[in-house]
Amino acid sequence: MDDEYAKLIRRMNPPRVVIDNDASAxxxxxxxxxxxxxxILLEVVQVLTDMNLTVRKAYISSDGGWFMDVFNVVDQNGNKIRDKEVIDYIQTRLENGANYAPSLQETVDALPTEEHTSIELTGTDRPGLLSEVCAVLAALQCNVVNAEIWTHNTRAAAVVYVTDDSTGYAITDPNRLSTIRELLCNVLKRNNDVRMPKTTxxxxxxxxxxxxxxQIMLADRDYERVERSGMGRVDDKSSRPHVSMVNIERDYTVITMRSKDRPKLLFDIVCTLTDMGYVVFHGMVSSGRTEAHQEFYIRHIDGRPIRSDAERDRLIQCLEAAIERRASEGLELELCTEDRVGLLSDITRVFRENSLCIRRAEISTIGGKAK
Structure with missing residues (x-):
């Protein structure tokens, strides 16, 4: 009954969104x-992230029955949002929920559809791994239409959307799906790996x-620090984000975070807090030219602050990992060309043949173009 009453209250009080270009210089x-x-905080931040907006400042308050957030945002070029169509789109999405997208589809990450088959991978990172995965998919006549690959702390994870090369639609044959899963698992396996790879x-x-x-990397425990032998990297502790927390009597746990600023930083932090069962009641976000500072007053979803040193240490590790996973390292290459079957396999093979390790990758296809 309480849930139905809460739904009624939300329907009677839809979100009110005000977008102002005069309030800040x-x-x-x-x-x-x-x-x-x-x-609700994650829903709002996801909309801003999908639109590739950078949050320079934010003030968060959601104590009690009301939620109020103020975000100072700029576009990818560091400018205010001037396009009225974009402003109207942002307002509509914020008022209707993160998954509601009436138009401007090309401006957001391609949403999965029933025309794609989703492949999720996790395993130990190694040089040439992505090339091997792409070669298997190409050999199985799977066309990669969208993908994102992350590596962190010797672990690798990927979400890949593929279609059948011959039909252009999702792969539905159970035997073929089983073959894809089995061959990809074989690629991911390492004899000395204590954690088994996973393919879905x-x-x-x-x-x-x-x-x-x-969620995939959190479940894979990539936040547990290990020696990075053979990966060509030195674990520089000075470059890690700084995360600290303290309890205020019995009311809240206060988390303070300092790290290099980058796009989607706030989204990554709020994702992890939400998926670990924590609620942000108050918060402040501020970013300078290079450093971002964030402070959140949180409780566990059961209403209590952090209750033990073990819980505190695990949350700190998980937040550090959330900040680091998407951090840019090394040389960035952007390539846009005509899409074709096997293109990704050819590109990743060139990296492997030149002894280059891929740390992160984003692949998309729109209108016959691969990016």
Missing amino acids: DATVIQVDSVNKPG VSSPGVTNRGRRLH
């Missing part, structure tokens, strides 16, 4: 007022791809 100010509900082949869900990658 160097950013567009977006204010969201709404009845509070579980996961299914119809894609509606979960945001970035959030799904966080």
Whole structure:
């Protein structure tokens, strides 16, 4: 009965969104007022992230039954949002939920559809791994239409959307799906790996791809620090994010985070807090030219602050990992060309043959073009 009453209250009080270009000299100010509900902060931040907006400042308050957030945002070029169509689109999505997308599809990450088959992979990272995975998919006549690959702390995870090369639609034959899963697992296996690789082949869900990658790597325990032997990297502790927390009496745990600033940083942190069962009641976000500072007042979903040193240490490790997973390292290459079957396999083979390791990759196809 309580759930039905809460739904009625939300229907009677839809979110109110105000987008103002005059309130700040160097950013567009977006204010969201709404009845509070579980996961609402993540929904709002996901919309801003999908639109490739950078949050320079934010003030978060969701204590009690009401949610109020103020975000100072800029576009990819560091400018205010001036396009009225984009402003109207952002307002519509914020008022209707993160998964509602009436138009401007090309501006957001390609959403999974029933025309794609989703492949999720996790295993130990090694030089040439992505090339081997792509070669297997090409040999099995699977065309990669969208994909995102992350590596962190010797672990690798990927979410890949493929179609049948001959039909252009999702792969539905159970025997073929089983073969794909088996061959990809063989590629991911290492004799000395204490953690078994995982491969899932299914119809894609509606979960945001970035959030799904966080969930996969969190489940794979990539936050547990290990020696990075043979990976060509030195684990520089000075470059790690700084995360600390303290309890305020019995009310909240206060988390303070300092790290290099980058796009989608706030989304990555809120994803991890939400998936680990924590709720943000108050918060402040501020980013300078290179460093970002964030402070959140949180409780576990059961209403209590952090209760033990073990819980505190695990949350710190998980937040550090969330900040590091998407961090850019090394040389970035952007390639846009005509799409064709096997293109990704050819590209990744060139990297492997030149002794280059791929740390992160984003692949998309729109209108016959691969990027």
